[in-house]
Amino acid sequence: QSALTQPASVSGSPGQSITISCTGTSGDIGSYDSVSWYQQFPGKAPKLLIYDVTHRPSGVSNRFSASKSGNTASLTITGLQPEDEADFYCTSSTNTDALVLFGGGTRLTV
Amino acid sequence: EVQLLESGGKLVQPGGSLRLSCVASGFTISNYAMSWLRQAPGKGLEWVSTASGTGGSTFYRDSVKGRFTFYRDNLKNTLYLDMARLRVDDTAVYYCAKQMTGDPPDPFDTWGLGTMVIVS
Numbered sequence: 601q602s603a604l605t606q607p608a609s610v611s612g613s614p615g616q617s618i619t620i621s622c623t624g625t626s627g628d629i630g631s632y633d634s635v636s637w638y639q640q641f642p643g644k645a646p647k648l649l650i651y652d653v654t655h656r657p658s659g660v661s662n663r664f665s666a667s668k669s670g671n672t673a674s675l676t677i678t679g680l681q682p683e684d685e686a687d688f689y690c691t692s693s694t695n696t697d698a699l700v701l702f703g704g705g706t707r708l709t710v
Numbered sequence: 711e712v713q714l715l716e717s718g719g720k721l722v723q724p725g726g727s728l729r730l731s732c733v734a735s736g737f738t739i740s741n742y743a744m745s746w747l748r749q750a751p752g753k754g755l756e757w758v759s760t761a762s763g764t765g766g767s768t769f770y771r772d773s774v775k776g777r778f779t780f781y782r783d784n785l786k787n788t789l790y791l792d793m794a795r796l797r798v799d800d801t802a803v804y805y806c807a808k809q810m811t812g813d814p815p816d817p818f819d820t821w822g823l824g825t826m827v828i829v830s
Contacts, residue, residue, distance in 0.1 A: 603754070636817040638755070645805060645824060646755060651817035689755050693815040698757065699769045700815060705754040 604628065604690055606703035612680045612710060620706045622673040622690030628701055630671040634693040637666055637675045639686045640705075646689065650675065677708070685710045712736040712820050714806050719825030726796050726829070732789040732806030732822055740764075740784040743809040743816055746791045748802035749824075758804070759791065763812020774800075796829045803827075 605623040612618040622629070622637075629635060637650040648657050650666040653673065666675045673690055690703040718730040730746070745760040759780040761768045768780050774793075781790040789806050803826050807818035 632815075634815055634817075638818075640755075645821040646818070647821070648817055648819050651810065651819075657819060687754075691757075691817075697769075698771055699760050700757045702755045702757060 604692060604701050604703035606688075606690060606706045608704070609707045609709065611708070612677075614680055614682060614710060616680050617676060617678040618680060618708065620675045620677075620688055620690075620708070622675070622692075622703045624671050624673075624692055624701065626671060627696060628671075628692040628694040629668060629673055631695060632693040633668070635666070635668055635673040636691045637664075637673075638689045638691070640689065641686045649688075680710050682710050684708060712808065714808065714820060714822035716804060716806050716822045716825040719804060719827045721828045721830060722796055724796060724798055724829055727792070727794045728796065728827060730791040730793065730804055730806075730825055730827070732791075734787045734789070734808070737808065738784075739782060739787050739789065739808075741812060743812050743814045744782065744789055745807045745809060745818060746778075746780060746789075747805045747807055747818070747821075748800075748827075749805070750799070750802040753802075756802070760809070760814045761789075762814050767814065769814060793827070796827075798829050801827060801829045 638646040640646040746758040779792040803824040808820040809816040
Protein backbone atom coordinates (compact mmCIF):
# COMPACT_ATOMS: atom_id res chain seq x y z
CA GLN A 601 0.00 0.00 0.00
CA SER A 602 2.55 2.59 -1.19
CA ALA A 603 1.82 6.23 -0.63
CA LEU A 604 1.39 8.74 -3.39
CA THR A 605 4.42 10.97 -3.93
CA GLN A 606 4.35 14.64 -2.96
CA PRO A 607 7.19 17.12 -2.52
CA ALA A 608 8.08 17.45 1.14
CA SER A 609 7.88 21.22 1.02
CA VAL A 610 7.05 24.16 -1.18
CA SER A 611 7.29 27.85 -0.51
CA GLY A 612 6.08 31.09 -1.98
CA SER A 613 5.69 34.75 -1.22
CA PRO A 614 2.42 36.47 -0.44
CA GLY A 615 0.46 37.10 -3.61
CA GLN A 616 2.31 34.48 -5.61
CA SER A 617 0.98 31.14 -6.87
CA ILE A 618 2.31 27.71 -6.09
CA THR A 619 1.56 24.20 -7.32
CA ILE A 620 1.87 20.99 -5.36
CA SER A 621 2.16 17.77 -7.32
CA CYS A 622 0.93 14.34 -6.33
CA THR A 623 2.25 11.42 -8.35
CA GLY A 624 0.72 7.98 -8.34
CA THR A 625 0.41 5.13 -10.78
CA SER A 626 -1.96 3.79 -13.39
CA GLY A 627 -3.56 1.79 -10.58
CA ASP A 628 -4.66 4.83 -8.62
CA ILE A 629 -4.56 8.43 -9.89
CA GLY A 630 -4.32 7.25 -13.47
CA SER A 631 -7.47 5.14 -13.22
CA TYR A 632 -9.82 7.12 -11.00
CA ASP A 633 -11.27 10.62 -11.03
CA SER A 634 -11.41 10.52 -7.25
CA VAL A 635 -8.41 12.61 -6.24
CA SER A 636 -8.94 14.74 -3.15
CA TRP A 637 -6.82 17.31 -1.39
CA TYR A 638 -6.79 18.15 2.32
CA GLN A 639 -5.33 21.06 4.26
CA GLN A 640 -4.10 20.51 7.80
CA PHE A 641 -2.90 23.15 10.22
CA PRO A 642 -0.55 22.06 13.03
CA GLY A 643 -2.43 20.28 15.79
CA LYS A 644 -5.71 20.43 13.90
CA ALA A 645 -7.84 17.99 11.98
CA PRO A 646 -7.56 17.93 8.19
CA LYS A 647 -10.06 19.84 6.08
CA LEU A 648 -11.33 18.78 2.66
CA LEU A 649 -10.21 21.30 0.01
CA ILE A 650 -10.83 19.54 -3.30
CA TYR A 651 -12.67 16.35 -4.25
CA ASP A 652 -13.21 14.43 -7.48
CA VAL A 653 -10.08 16.04 -8.94
CA THR A 654 -11.43 19.56 -9.41
CA HIS A 655 -14.44 20.20 -7.16
CA ARG A 656 -14.37 22.57 -4.20
CA PRO A 657 -16.69 21.99 -1.23
CA SER A 658 -18.87 24.90 -0.25
CA GLY A 659 -16.87 27.51 1.64
CA VAL A 660 -13.48 26.71 0.16
CA SER A 661 -11.83 29.71 -1.46
CA ASN A 662 -11.57 29.77 -5.25
CA ARG A 663 -7.88 30.52 -4.77
CA PHE A 664 -7.56 26.74 -4.46
CA SER A 665 -7.85 24.76 -7.69
CA ALA A 666 -6.70 21.36 -8.85
CA SER A 667 -6.26 19.20 -11.90
CA LYS A 668 -5.04 15.83 -13.05
CA SER A 669 -2.99 14.60 -15.98
CA GLY A 670 -2.15 10.96 -16.37
CA ASN A 671 -0.81 9.62 -13.09
CA THR A 672 -0.19 13.04 -11.56
CA ALA A 673 -2.57 15.37 -9.79
CA SER A 674 -1.81 18.97 -8.92
CA LEU A 675 -3.10 21.52 -6.44
CA THR A 676 -2.62 25.19 -7.24
CA ILE A 677 -2.99 28.01 -4.76
CA THR A 678 -3.14 31.51 -6.19
CA GLY A 679 -2.75 34.79 -4.33
CA LEU A 680 -0.84 33.15 -1.49
CA GLN A 681 -1.66 34.44 1.96
CA PRO A 682 0.29 33.88 5.18
CA GLU A 683 -2.68 32.00 6.62
CA ASP A 684 -2.35 29.41 3.84
CA GLU A 685 0.69 27.98 5.63
CA ALA A 686 -0.23 24.38 6.36
CA ASP A 687 0.35 20.80 5.35
CA PHE A 688 -1.43 19.56 2.24
CA TYR A 689 -2.27 15.94 1.47
CA CYS A 690 -3.56 14.31 -1.69
CA THR A 691 -5.55 11.08 -1.79
CA SER A 692 -6.76 8.75 -4.50
CA SER A 693 -8.84 5.65 -4.83
CA THR A 694 -6.82 2.60 -5.80
CA ASN A 695 -7.30 -0.77 -7.39
CA THR A 696 -5.34 -2.47 -4.62
CA ASP A 697 -6.66 -3.80 -1.31
CA ALA A 698 -6.26 -0.36 0.20
CA LEU A 699 -9.41 1.70 -0.14
CA VAL A 700 -7.60 4.99 -0.43
CA LEU A 701 -3.99 6.07 -0.70
CA PHE A 702 -2.57 9.22 0.86
CA GLY A 703 0.35 11.28 -0.30
CA GLY A 704 3.14 11.86 2.18
CA GLY A 705 2.13 15.48 2.63
CA THR A 706 3.61 18.81 1.56
CA ARG A 707 4.47 21.60 3.98
CA LEU A 708 3.63 25.01 2.47
CA THR A 709 5.60 27.97 3.74
CA VAL A 710 4.45 31.46 2.84
CA GLU B 711 -23.96 21.20 12.76
CA VAL B 712 -22.21 18.04 11.65
CA GLN B 713 -19.70 16.98 14.30
CA LEU B 714 -17.59 13.99 15.28
CA LEU B 715 -15.98 13.50 18.68
CA GLU B 716 -13.49 10.73 19.33
CA SER B 717 -12.50 9.36 22.72
CA GLY B 718 -10.73 6.39 24.26
CA GLY B 719 -7.14 7.08 23.37
CA LYS B 720 -4.54 6.46 26.05
CA LEU B 721 -1.17 4.89 26.83
CA VAL B 722 -1.18 1.12 26.40
CA GLN B 723 1.52 -1.52 26.44
CA PRO B 724 2.54 -3.44 23.31
CA GLY B 725 0.25 -6.41 22.86
CA GLY B 726 -2.57 -4.66 24.67
CA SER B 727 -6.07 -3.74 23.53
CA LEU B 728 -8.08 -0.56 23.31
CA ARG B 729 -11.48 0.60 22.12
CA LEU B 730 -11.89 3.99 20.49
CA SER B 731 -15.29 5.62 20.20
CA CYS B 732 -16.57 8.33 17.90
CA VAL B 733 -19.90 10.01 18.61
CA ALA B 734 -21.56 11.65 15.63
CA SER B 735 -24.04 14.52 15.80
CA GLY B 736 -25.91 16.54 13.22
CA PHE B 737 -26.31 13.60 10.83
CA THR B 738 -27.17 9.89 10.80
CA ILE B 739 -24.15 7.63 10.41
CA SER B 740 -26.16 4.88 8.73
CA ASN B 741 -26.56 7.12 5.70
CA TYR B 742 -22.84 7.52 5.12
CA ALA B 743 -19.63 5.58 4.76
CA MET B 744 -17.51 6.25 7.84
CA SER B 745 -13.80 5.81 8.39
CA TRP B 746 -10.95 5.77 10.84
CA LEU B 747 -7.66 7.38 9.88
CA ARG B 748 -4.49 8.00 11.84
CA GLN B 749 -1.43 10.18 11.98
CA ALA B 750 1.75 9.12 13.76
CA PRO B 751 3.63 11.91 15.55
CA GLY B 752 5.31 14.14 12.99
CA LYS B 753 4.13 11.92 10.12
CA GLY B 754 1.51 12.01 7.41
CA LEU B 755 -2.09 10.86 7.34
CA GLU B 756 -2.89 7.19 6.90
CA TRP B 757 -6.17 5.49 6.12
CA VAL B 758 -7.04 2.71 8.61
CA SER B 759 -10.54 1.40 8.01
CA THR B 760 -13.85 2.21 6.34
CA ALA B 761 -17.37 0.85 6.72
CA SER B 762 -19.92 1.41 3.97
CA GLY B 763 -23.11 3.30 4.62
CA THR B 764 -25.12 0.12 4.77
CA GLY B 765 -22.54 -1.44 7.05
CA GLY B 766 -22.39 -4.35 4.68
CA SER B 767 -18.75 -3.87 3.77
CA THR B 768 -15.77 -3.04 5.94
CA PHE B 769 -12.27 -2.44 4.68
CA TYR B 770 -8.93 -2.37 6.53
CA ARG B 771 -5.39 -1.46 5.67
CA ASP B 772 -3.11 -4.50 5.54
CA SER B 773 -1.16 -3.67 8.68
CA VAL B 774 -4.27 -3.73 10.91
CA LYS B 775 -6.20 -6.61 9.33
CA GLY B 776 -6.96 -9.25 11.93
CA ARG B 777 -6.10 -6.88 14.78
CA PHE B 778 -8.56 -3.97 14.40
CA THR B 779 -12.34 -4.23 14.11
CA PHE B 780 -14.64 -1.39 13.06
CA TYR B 781 -18.14 -1.41 14.58
CA ARG B 782 -21.07 0.92 14.01
CA ASP B 783 -23.93 1.35 16.52
CA ASN B 784 -26.56 3.11 14.45
CA LEU B 785 -28.93 3.49 17.41
CA LYS B 786 -26.31 5.40 19.36
CA ASN B 787 -24.97 7.11 16.22
CA THR B 788 -21.54 6.00 17.35
CA LEU B 789 -18.54 4.33 15.75
CA TYR B 790 -16.04 2.10 17.48
CA LEU B 791 -12.59 0.87 16.61
CA ASP B 792 -11.54 -2.16 18.61
CA MET B 793 -7.77 -2.44 18.54
CA ALA B 794 -5.99 -5.61 19.67
CA ARG B 795 -2.38 -6.84 19.72
CA LEU B 796 -1.27 -3.23 19.59
CA ARG B 797 2.21 -2.46 18.32
CA VAL B 798 4.51 0.47 18.85
CA ASP B 799 3.92 1.56 15.26
CA ASP B 800 0.19 1.92 15.98
CA THR B 801 1.05 5.01 18.00
CA ALA B 802 -0.85 7.89 16.41
CA VAL B 803 -3.68 10.36 16.64
CA TYR B 804 -6.74 8.49 15.46
CA TYR B 805 -9.43 10.43 13.60
CA CYS B 806 -12.90 9.34 12.65
CA ALA B 807 -14.28 10.85 9.49
CA LYS B 808 -17.54 11.03 7.62
CA GLN B 809 -17.57 10.47 3.89
CA MET B 810 -19.64 12.39 1.38
CA THR B 811 -22.01 9.51 0.61
CA GLY B 812 -22.51 5.89 1.55
CA ASP B 813 -19.90 4.84 -0.98
CA PRO B 814 -16.65 3.79 0.74
CA PRO B 815 -14.09 5.46 -1.53
CA ASP B 816 -15.78 8.86 -1.20
CA PRO B 817 -13.86 11.87 0.18
CA PHE B 818 -13.74 12.55 3.90
CA ASP B 819 -15.78 15.73 4.29
CA THR B 820 -15.95 15.91 8.08
CA TRP B 821 -13.27 14.96 10.59
CA GLY B 822 -13.25 14.67 14.35
CA LEU B 823 -10.63 16.30 16.54
CA GLY B 824 -8.77 13.03 17.05
CA THR B 825 -7.75 10.94 20.03
CA MET B 826 -4.16 10.00 20.85
CA VAL B 827 -3.10 6.37 21.19
CA ILE B 828 0.37 5.71 22.56
CA VAL B 829 1.72 2.17 22.49
CA SER B 830 4.77 1.97 24.70
